[in-house]
Amino acid sequence: MKRIPQDTILRLSSYLMALFNISGEMHEISSYRLAKILGINPNQLRKDLSYFGKFGRRGVGYKVEDLIYSLKKILGLDKIWNVALCGLGNLGRALCSYKGFSEQGFLIKVIFENDPKKIGRKFNNIEVLDYKHIEGKIQKYNIQIAVLAVPVGQAQELAEKIYNSGIRFILNFVPLNINLPSDCLIRNVYMSSELTCLSYFLARR
Amino acid sequence: MKRIPQDTILRLSSYLMALFNISGEMHEISSYRLAKILGINPNQLRKDLSYFGKFGRRGVGYKVEDLIYSLKKILGLDKIWNVALCGLGNLGRALCSYKGFSEQGFLIKVIFENDPKKIGRKFNNIEVLDYKHIEGKIQKYNIQIAVLAVPVGQAQELAEKIYNSGIRFILNFVPLNINLPSDCLIRNVYMSSELTCLSYFLARR
Known part of the structure; x- marks a missing residue:
């Protein structure tokens, strides 16, 4: 895997934060909508996630719980x-x-x-x-x-x-x-x- | 004056912090030395300051107290x-x-x-x-x-x-x-x- 910029990691952390905040209300979210909540460009969001694999489905978006699970794992937050x-x-x-x-x-x-x-x-x-x-x-x-x-x-x-x-x-x-x-x-x-x-x-x- | 990036402002704040920390010990400092303390490239330091005028003298560097004074004024820290x-x-x-x-x-x-x-x-x-x-x-x-x-x-x-x-x-x-x-x-x-x-x-x- 290529070396990931620290700014990408910080943004992943903010994506996770936003997903936590909406997880009570929504099960799925489009990259467009999630980016809007975060006040960033959807391309930035998709690019940051693309470092770590494929997430979500075209036209449907991300499953909130699944993306939370993946981001926690990526960020080392599945550990103590x-x-x-x-x-x-x-x-x-x-x-x-x-x-x-x-x-x-x-x-x-x-x-x-x-x-x-x-x-x-x-x-x-x-x-x-x-x-x-x-x-x-x-x-x-x-x-x-x-x-x-x-x-x-x-x-x-x-x-x-x-x-x-x-x-x-x-x-x-x-x-x-x-x-x-x-x-x-x-x-x-x-x-x-x-x-x-x-x-x-x-x-x- | 052109629009200054917020990252430049944040760095100015860290320059001021570093200058405060050395002001008891030093009266003058070169951009090279100050950049080294900050762990950044001296060109970055000089470029950030150049937005706001001319500071320091070639071959001598910055007067610590003068640069603190200027940065406080630039950053609006001369006010309450x-x-x-x-x-x-x-x-x-x-x-x-x-x-x-x-x-x-x-x-x-x-x-x-x-x-x-x-x-x-x-x-x-x-x-x-x-x-x-x-x-x-x-x-x-x-x-x-x-x-x-x-x-x-x-x-x-x-x-x-x-x-x-x-x-x-x-x-x-x-x-x-x-x-x-x-x-x-x-x-x-x-x-x-x-x-x-x-x-x-x-x-x-």
Whole structure:
């Protein structure tokens, strides 16, 4: 299979999201209609799906449940992934309580912190451990993904620790470009950047 | 000025973020070095900036403080924007406590909810009001941006209410493609999509 662009993967995820949202009401949907709900071009939708095989029938469209099943499988959402959350500040606590993650099979198994007041306690029934013990615990809990929600000043050093413990998949919420070897996949969620995009256009009204 | 792509604006925001992060240590930086910190091509950086004028000096680079000042002005971050937060669940509470927003001039002035237990109270000293009163309060607080952090089932209807009250800039955290007329700019933060991108590649290791 050829290498699929990350933007295609992100779009597949939005297709799945839209299908979830309509699955209570509809059993079949045309690519035209689904694309319209998503606000994209139907050709884009068909092209993205075509990387992964044949879906739907000409003139009929996609069976919603079938396409959900296929997309979940393609996106690795038919499996359980173990997640380590780093940082239990406001954002970390929110992420920990966010049901959207666990519903999709991303389970936070352990939390790392460097605040002595938080270490050794539990949050949402999940152990809060010292950064110092990352290496051993990543193994113990069979962690595949680390989520970074620490202060900017701690992020790079911590990311290196995580990398050295064997993790190659990071979801980063810290407003910082983390530098790690290229065999580590980092996806960034920069919430302020999106707000900034709004303010740019607001300032030009 | 020609129409600038939204991706350029998002990158400008990441340049500003990187400059903030180094401003304590460096006074000048070359486009090459800055691009390296950002993990992008220096030509991309220079091209993005060139939309907005001439910055830096050949062979010397950019003055960090000057470029921060210019980027803040370009991005509308030299102003204060009034924000209405819709939804005070886990995510809404985290957003409300997230200092990154207020530090950049995005001030949450009012919160909307439909939970009678939350309405009429205050959170972080901000009034929590009923969805019913959106129209009048958007005017009263001179709101420019609405942040959506409500359950999926409430999002579209609420977005239409917000639109009808005059808001044209929305930051959406709800995993749903919101449909509004095209004169409304919606930026989406789909946190699960980024995790899904990781799981796609994890499943193919």
